[in-house]
Amino acid sequence: MKTWSIPKAPARASREKAWCRDHRGRDYPFDQAMDLARKFHGHASPGLLIGVKMVTHVMARLPEDRLFDALCETRSCLPDAVQTLTLCTVGNGWLKILDLGRFALTLYDKYEGSGVRVFLDPKKLHAWPEISTWFLKLKPKEAQDPVRLLEEIREARESILSFMAVRLNPPYLLKRKKGPIKICPRCGEAYPAGPDGLCKGCLGENPFERL
Amino acid sequence: MKTWSIPKAPARASREKAWCRDHRGRDYPFDQAMDLARKFHGHASPGLLIGVKMVTHVMARLPEDRLFDALCETRSCLPDAVQTLTLCTVGNGWLKILDLGRFALTLYDKYEGSGVRVFLDPKKLHAWPEISTWFLKLKPKEAQDPVRLLEEIREARESILSFMAVRLNPPYLLKRKKGPIKICPRCGEAYPAGPDGLCKGCLGENPFERL
Numbered sequence: 038m039k040t041w042s043i044p045k046a047p048a049r050a051s052r053e054k055a056w057c058r059d060h061r062g063r064d065y066p067f068d069q070a071m072d073l074a075r076k077f078h079g080h081a082s083p084g085l086l087i088g089v090k091m092v093t094h095v096m097a098r099l100p101e102d103r104l105f106d107a108l109c110e111t112r113s114c115l116p117d118a119v120q121t122l123t124l125c126t127v128g129n130g131w132l133k134i135l136d137l138g139r140f141a142l143t144l145y146d147k148y149e150g151s152g153v154r155v156f157l158d159p160k161k162l163h164a165w166p167e168i169s170t171w172f173l174k175l176k177p178k179e180a181q182d183p184v185r186l187l188e189e190i191r192e193a194r195e196s197i198l199s200f201m202a203v204r205l206n207p208p209y210l211l212k213r214k215k216g217p218i219k220i221c222p223r224c225g226e227a228y229p230a231g232p233d234g235l236c237k238g239c240l241g242e243n244p245f246e247r248l
Numbered sequence: 249m250k251t252w253s254i255p256k257a258p259a260r261a262s263r264e265k266a267w268c269r270d271h272r273g274r275d276y277p278f279d280q281a282m283d284l285a286r287k288f289h290g291h292a293s294p295g296l297l298i299g300v301k302m303v304t305h306v307m308a309r310l311p312e313d314r315l316f317d318a319l320c321e322t323r324s325c326l327p328d329a330v331q332t333l334t335l336c337t338v339g340n341g342w343l344k345i346l347d348l349g350r351f352a353l354t355l356y357d358k359y360e361g362s363g364v365r366v367f368l369d370p371k372k373l374h375a376w377p378e379i380s381t382w383f384l385k386l387k388p389k390e391a392q393d394p395v396r397l398l399e400e401i402r403e404a405r406e407s408i409l410s411f412m413a414v415r416l417n418p419p420y421l422l423k424r425k426k427g428p429i430k431i432c433p434r435c436g437e438a439y440p441a442g443p444d445g446l447c448k449g450c451l452g453e454n455p456f457e458r459l
Contacts, residue, residue: 077337078337079335114340120288126288128299128325128326138439138447139437160436203458209455225370226351226352227351244346244420245354245356247413248362248412
């Protein structure tokens with residue numbers, strides 16, 4: 038089955054101590070979540086640690102028997118939280134990114150669009166000065182306290198998140214189709230045939246020069 | 249060190265049997281590469297299996313002592329090949345996607361832009377009818393032979409790839425900066441401050457309706 042759904046039951050009993058849970062139902066305490074982050078994302082960033090908490094709590098609010106896709110509203114950190122815990126990736130198309138700059142993500146029924154959206158809620162940050170400072174950029178990075186920030190994230194848990202039931206708009210439910218493939222007469226590479234007779238790269242979008 | 253570079257030496261001796269190698273220098277035979285693909289991408293797609301071969305051979309052509317970023321010229325499969333084998337991800341910003349629809353990727357020096365680009369070369373597919381059929385969409389998916397396709401990919405190895413030395417254009421070398429953060433007066437969420445006084449979502453780009 039080339040897809041995924043929400044796990045039916047905890048794979049391990051230590052649910053209360055878990056920081057996050059993956060799509061197989063495996064729980065990770067905070068320290069292991071930091072390891073997951075380092076292994077995939079390169080470092081245990083605040084955004085990724087909060088992100089895996091967000092994904093976990095959205096999954097817990099979804100029915101077990103549906104197939105879900107993911108949408109992130111920022112390119113920063115959150116796509117990696119989704120890719121760490123679920124099978125939704127950028128490359129398989131089950132994770133989409135709409136870069137609105139909001140620290141929010143939605144998991145939704147891939148066929149009819151209903152789902153749960155979560156965001157890091159500024160209204161819930163009053164008790165967490167270091168999270169506020171980091172998230173709202175109240176001080177330059179050099180003046181922030183990364184140790185205290187991690188401590189606050191660990192203590193705050195999901196109390197800083199807000200959830201809403203949503204339905205994704207129809208364009209996000211369509212599978213993108215590339216259509217027929219042609220060989221570009223200029224570069225000789227394959228590309229999705231369009232009306233212009235050349236690939237987009239040869240039409241001026243090449244991001245590089247040859248050496 | 250919050251970054252990565254090319255591994256200096258093979259971590260294992262079985263280099264000739266390896267299908268791909270990750271950024272730590274760990275080799276994976278074909279079957280293990282299929283497992284890597286299933287675990288991250290959900291299935292061992294032809295594009296991902298060719299993609300990890302592409303990443304591996306580009307890494308082998310790069311100097312060992314530099315820091316590299318990645319650029320994919322398609323959203324399909326290749327971003328996951330990069331994310332499987334390197335520490336370049338969408339969420340940490342070291343992997344960029346410019347969706348030109350070409351099955352090509354570049355790893356490049358993140359500071360001065362020189363690097364190696366690889367693409368699946370239509371001119372090298374004459375001996376591989378099933379790869380041609382899949383890549384150039386010569387038959388509908390139902391009429392393709394997935395078993396023969398995997399066999400051809402495994403036999404063809406890197407013979408179907410072409411490489412070029414490139415330098416990324418300056419805009420791709422800039423780190424994106426979000427600037428100051430504001431709270432949107434309509435939705436109450438944090439967003440990168442712009443001239444409009446509302447976040448992009450409240451300006452009409454919301455991908456969802458609330459339920």
